[in-house]
Ligand SMILES: Nc1ncnc2c1ncn2[C@@H]1O[C@H](COP(=O)(O)OP(=O)(O)OP(=O)(O)O)[C@@H](O)[C@H]1O
């Protein structure tokens with residue numbers, strides 16, 4: 163304790179900061195993969211909700227994944243599914259043995275349920291008169307979807323969708339619970355042999371704060387791009 | 395505890411080898427943990443709202459900064475930080491006062507405070523939105539009618555704010571409930587922890603995680619029913635809008 | 636309704652039910668090129684429903700429609716419910732018409748110029764440059780020069796409605812349908828829209844106008860139609876309808892006791 167002053171102290175913090183920053187790509191990769199996967203899956207869920215049978219399946223999916231903790235879902239995929247014979251002896255076993263893949267799978271399913279709700283609300287918020295105006299001038303179904311419905315939906319959904327993305331970025335830290343070495347995972351690893359809990363977790367928190375701030379800034383810019391009139 | 399040879403219904407049952415009681419007790423602790431966290435969040439959130447709307451610039455900035463940090467950092471880190479950080483912090487405070495180190499506070503306390511700190515950041519936003527949603531003119535009308543601050547709050551502001559904040563508060567409650575699972579890492583025997591222990595000792599993770607999921611679904615859907623009922627009541631109170 | 640001009644609209648026996656309420660009970664209406672038909676009637680008499688049946692925004696339960704020589708692709712299933720027989724023909728039919736709504740319905744994610752150019756480009760397949768050039772001409776015509784880059788919510792109601800009319804004109808429609816185009820406007824904005832519609836009538840546009848503006852109906856239209864309880868109670872040229880020989884029912888509607 164006594165000897166660990168001056169350069170030793172700042173040296174430890176610098177080393178830890180470097181190690182944590184080096185794990186940022188893992189966190190970001192997990193986030194981007196989940197963002198893409200969950201958004202696509204959410205689109206499918208919303209489309210399925212337009213039909214009767216698909217609607218039931220989509221509703222059940224959303225109910226289960228929004229109603230249970232993500233941590234439990236991650237454990238379910240990583241430990242629970244692995245205990246099942248068909249998974250353990252199936253062709254996908256190499257994937258299900260990989261904690262990163264399991265975290266990705268659980269997070270994608272979970273976030274797709276939240277994003278589907280956002281998209282559904284946006285769809286319902288499109289002024290029906292504007293769709294009618296498009297039909298009245300003879301727009302074909304596909305053109306109407308592409309030129310009127312989707313652009314409006316994107317604009318209406320963006321603020322809430324952005325919130326979901328920020329939540330998702332923070333949730334990537336749960337991957338550390340199944341031994342993924344993301345920012346939180348590396349922080350825990352450092353703590354395991356240094357016992358400097360508070361400093362290390364604060365460093366990790368600062369990194370997440372920077373990441374979420376950057377994401378929020380990016381989303382705000384996109385929002386402004388899409389709607390230059392800015393709600394005036 | 396028991397090996398692979400015991401049948402699943404027995405493991406999930408109420409008997410000597412069954413985990414049903416432990417799981418239900420875990421669900422009860424989850425509920426208690428979330429309720430405590432929600433209450434901490436409401437009190438702190440209300441204080442933050444007042445601070446945010448304060449004319450003192452530094453106070454408003456402080457409240458705003460609190461919100462930015464707590465909403466920008468993973469909940470898991472907050473839980474970990476509090477769990478591992480408080481013993482040291484308490485020891486430091488005790489040392490300043492010349493007392494011996496008090497040891498670790500109970501996991502229930504650090505867990506509910508951690509979730510409550512995060513919850514407060516979100517609840518403050520909700521309260522502020524609710525206050526801003528009351529038209530300024532209505533408050534002026536109440537002043538003009540000679541209502542004092544308390545009557546004004548009780549009769550004009552509170553009913554409308556409640557109507558606006560109940561749906562988002564319901565959302566925050568759901569998040570509290572699910573975030574409480576993070577406290578499992580501190581060893582507190584709430585639902586997530588119990589299912590982990592059961593999964594480990596019976597080597598039947600699928601069954602026990604599924605059982606925990608069902609229990610969480612019961613908790614989340616029951617509480618959303620309660621909130622729907624409250625929203626209907628508050629809607630009538632606020633004039634059926 | 637004169638023999639020499641081509642028929643643009645031919646509607647026969649239009650019937651429409653909502654649940655067990657029969658809102659339209661067999662309406663026949665013709666319009667020749669250049670006709671300006673004002674449709675008057677009390678609230679809930681079925682005027683909007685009739686107009687919306689013509690471009691099949693509502694599907695009539697019975698009746699036939701023909702616009703500029705093309706029949707509406709309506710079919711009825713075994714239980715008598717109406718359905719679209721051919722989506723392609725439906726869109727082709729709608730492309731010949733244009734509708735102006737009471738609350739404008741400009742697309743809020745497009746600028747003024749894109750609102751006007753959208754149908755020419757995405758329905759009629761016109762080149763974008765040409766559509767934009769024509770949209771600028773139309774903006775001049777409706778007195779909105781210089782607003783091309785504005786967003787709908789930056790405009791007043793009267794300005795939005797003039798843009799909506801420019802949007803309707805952009806496809807050079809055979810038939811224009813107006814559903815109470817001035818009802819959502821402040822009194823001082825009503826004039827600017829009515830003046831524009833008067834100019835369109837003068838150019839020989841074929842227009843069906845649901846309106847409560849009696850002076851406009853009397854001065855501008857070639858025919859006045861009175862709808863009551865889902866049927867045409869009486870119709871004729873304005874000189875007759877607003878004269879002493881009009882049906883007593885219509886006179887009662889104009890000046891209730
Ligand atoms: N989509 C619908 N579903 C059920 N009923 C409808 C629907 N649209 C219209 N109606 C009913 O049909 C009747 C005629 O409506 P319509 O809108 O055509 O009247 P209108 O003559 O245009 O009246 P107004 O002058 O008030 O606009 C009304 O009683 C209305 O309630």
Ligand SMILES: [Mg+2]
Nearest residue numbers: 682683684815
């Ligand atoms: Mg109408």
